Amino acid sequence: MENTITWQQFEAVDLRVGTIVQAEPFPEARKPAYKLWVDLGELGIKKSSAQITKRYQLEELVGQQVICVTNFPPKQIGPWRSEILVTGFEDEEKNIVLAQPQAAVPNGKKLI
Numbered sequence: 001m002e003n004t005i006t007w008q009q010f011e012a013v014d015l016r017v018g019t020i021v022q023a024e025p026f027p028e029a030r031k032p033a034y035k036l037w038v039d040l041g042e043l044g045i046k047k048s049s050a051q052i053t054k055r056y057q058l059e060e061l062v063g064q065q066v067i068c069v070t071n072f073p074p075k076q077i078g079p080w081r082s083e084i085l086v087t088g089f090e091d092e093e094k095n096i097v098l099a100q101p102q103a104a105v106p107n108g109k110k111l112i
Helices: 005-014
Strands: 015-025 036-040 045-050 063-070 075-077 079-084 088-090 096-098
Touching: 015 096
Parallel strands: none
Antiparallel strands: 015 036, 015 063, 036 045, 075 079, 088 096
16 A cells, blocks of 8 residues: 555645756765755755765766755755755666656745
8 A cells, every 4th residue: 555645744744846056066975976065045055965976977967957855954964054855766777767847947036
């Protein structure tokens, strides 16, 4: 049997779209990752760490829109403080494919 949730539980997860405005290597991370800065409109620019090095090059990330969980507590990852979770899906080889809107939408819009 599948677990079901209520509409209120779904609404409690703040999923918003943002645009990656900066991406840098994160050599201090235990697993290969990038440091990302994501413009979330009214929420401002938030930082995240993303283990997406197998499928994405740094230079192609800037300008891409991504779907982020914005209401997790910040997480310390080595010397980096991640403020949001950039979402994605595992492919057949367990590499992360970013979750992205099909067309451009304003930064900060909530997934409904």
